[in-house]
Amino acid sequence: MHDAKMKSSDSKAIDYRIALVGNPNVGKSVLFGLLTGKYVTVSNYPGTTVEVSRGMYVGSNETVEVVDTPGANSLISHSEDERVARDILLRDEEKKIIQIIDAKNIHRGLLITTQLAEMGLPVSISLNMWDETLDRGMTIDTDKLQKTLGVTLTKTIATQKYGINTLRNSVNSAKIPKIAIYYGEAIEEGIKRIEALLPDNLTVKERAVAIMLLSYDEDLEETLKFDKQLISRIHKVRDEVQKQFGHSLSYIIIRKRSDHVDNLLKGIVSYRGKEEKAGAISRNAFFFFIMPLVSFFIGFKVMDLLMFVIANYVAASGQTTLILKLAGGGVSVGFYSFYLFSREYKSGRKVTSILGTLTMHPFLAWPILLVVLWGIYKIVGEFGAGDCVDFIENKIFGSSLVMSGGFDFKVFIPFTKIEYVFTHVNFQGINYYLGLFCQKFMSADNIIFELFLGKEAGIIQVGVTYSIAIILPIVGFFFISFGLMEDSGYLPRLAVMLNRFFKILGLNGKAVLPMVLGLGCDTMATLTTRILDTKKERIIATLLLALAVPCSAQLGVIAGILGSVSGMHLAIYFLVIFSQMLLVGYISSKVLKGTGSDFLMEMPPFRRPKLTNILLKTYYRTKWFLKEAVPLFVIGTFILFILTKLGILTYIESAARPVVQHFLGLPVETTKGFILGFLRRDYAVVSIFKALEEKAGGLSIDPNQLIVALVVITLFVPCLANFFVMIKERGAKTAFFMLAFIIPFSFLVGGVLRYILQWLSI
């Protein structure tokens, strides 16, 4: 998508560029969308923009390109994001800067302004999130600040398109901010000496580069392609200046800047005192009606899930369970209400900020998390992966040889059995009609027919059908729930809650984004491991995603099958997978070289998510995903087809027989399921389940066999699409190494589990 646009913009001569610069999570991407009319993923999670987006400026006679940069707290690079942002500013181009500042965090924003001023770049400032600033009872004397800085300040609310036109107009009058910081004699001396050493071809002011070099930005030396001699001379100056201070120079420079900004803001920012109070009615409704109801449901649901797990072991009658669940609800109302009324009722805080605190509360947040996960499972696993997939796969696409039988077009009233059938739709499935059409020219056992419409590995019958019938509903619904979590600010709070857990795995709370996304689709999640700070963390995250995080397609089917057997077995399944994730994560964090990073994350405010943004985001993500995944599924199916035709599949089956039969104690027929797992994880589950069912004949399946099979298939190879992305992101060597570890490991765990279950005689 980006490539195509880039080409078209390169063909025209660009008059100048506008770079959007700002701290993380201040709304750069939203503004980018508004200025260019081009969509980039917008989210309430810091660090989402990793790749740089470029687009053409709308509404100007000149040809102007807009560049969206990743959020940076400083233009001295500490992370990938900041490096990318800085490099854009250093590039040799005619450019103007729109700096976006989260007005309520103006101090931090102006720290970047000081650096832009030192670089000598023309800036226009957008004071974004003006509404939230007002809500917090903050006032900023923009006129006065404007005069001091000599730069236009525009109040904006990007999500409501407020102030955008003014901001557009202000770009023309962008000026270099009038900020000059004196860093003290010793450092100024050092700056002069380094300036003298610098080459003439710099794109920004020498002073800025000198200060960055004094701040230990060694990556910059690489970017500017300094030779060794120059670098050593610069280091000599730096070390001499450093000797005069107890703290690192970078720290002293930032403190000087910060003091300067403090002085700038004196008499400009003031507080009216209390924050704006939320409307009395909605506030009281929240405390007296909504929260009791919600907390009752939380308690009820937690008890419900608990009862489900231990159902087989407690001979409780329906009435006792109901009473227990109601009691759970009651207790939960008690706890939450006590907290809310004792701590929050009189505080006058906004409902969203109360929720923001509640969702990361040391105790009360956990039941909420459980219910959120359950909700996502209901939407994605049951409705998306169950009902919707069934319908699209069986009814819309159908089979090339068998009629689907059509479906009823009907309405029904939820929670009742009343339904009204309008008409029976006599549609037999796209594949059936395609099959019918092809059979005009060839017989169903023709190789061409099998290549495209064969039941085993036909490119259309299997590849295209699966990718669309599965991806559309599951991934679509998952992206909606994920978008909700992202935009409300729940995801970063989840990072806070799970940080300690991720620390054991050698990761930190930041990894929550790829891991949760992995529950939707491991392929996409593997791509987002880029947001992690170090290489080691990215490798661990990729490995764990491939090994232990079941994607929603798989999870839906597994939960469905195991849930119908017994809640206890479902719990064992989760326990095993979870423990393997812990084990492998822990070991790889010890074994792998490199360093992890510290958890340091800003909590964005809890916000009411905007439905349009979520839908738009879901649309773009799904579209992007289809584009990426469909070809991979087609290729995968083709490989499978060749394997089947050449008889290699049967060979692998017989080779794997001893392991499957003797070590795992499973019927040989399940082997095919494991091989299919490489193509589609959920299909493998179904295939294994069917094999076990056939083997059992009329009897019920041995649940232990089922667990062993499902654990192996979960840990077993990632799907082909995921594997390709692993190669792309981590390199072929690492990816194959991971595969070589995962396959034997999953069988080992399965075998050990089999014997443990036998021994415990569960």
Next chain:
Amino acid sequence: MADEIQIEEMLEYIWMLEEDHGKVESTLVDDKFGNEIAKKYLNEMAEKKLISFSNSRIVFTDNGKNRAKLIIRRHRIAERLLNDVLEMTGDEFEAGACQFEHFVNEEIIASICTLLGHPAVCPHGKKIPPGECCTSARRKLGPVINPLSIIKPGEKVKVVYVTTKSHASLDRLSAIGVIPGLELTIHQKRPSIIIQYGETQLALDKDIAENIFVRAV
């Protein structure tokens, strides 16, 4: 005045010899300061009843011992200050501590001692003789400066200094605004530490919080 400093230096040295060997041979003092100077000042010290001689050994009088104790205490507290708070190293740090001990008074040392949380040993691992502030502190006050990681939720504190092993973490913190002088509130400690300042809520690891030193406000 110069005499006083010289005497203090010698008292300090004698203390250290006694600490290490349990006894002080006067020849060791001669070796360190030179025969002439040692003779001159040791006699002066004996006159002032700070030390006495028994055979070839030097012994502190009670008076001398108390004086030496105060000097040692000043020196080692200074070392802690320069090393931990000002992060000086090497020669600079030793020289600084040596100058420091001669011109600060007991009151200032007591404040610094309290500020640092009444340290018991110097950076070299030697004992710091406890002062009055240390013994009374055990009864009344806790240390004034604490790592952020032990502050209770809801408390408002001011950042005094940040010690982070790697420059990168220090810079990341300072770029987000966590620098000395910042007033912040501990929002919560579990499951992760969250601090609030201005309109910013920041979640951080315990490892980082242990390196941020704060004072209650």
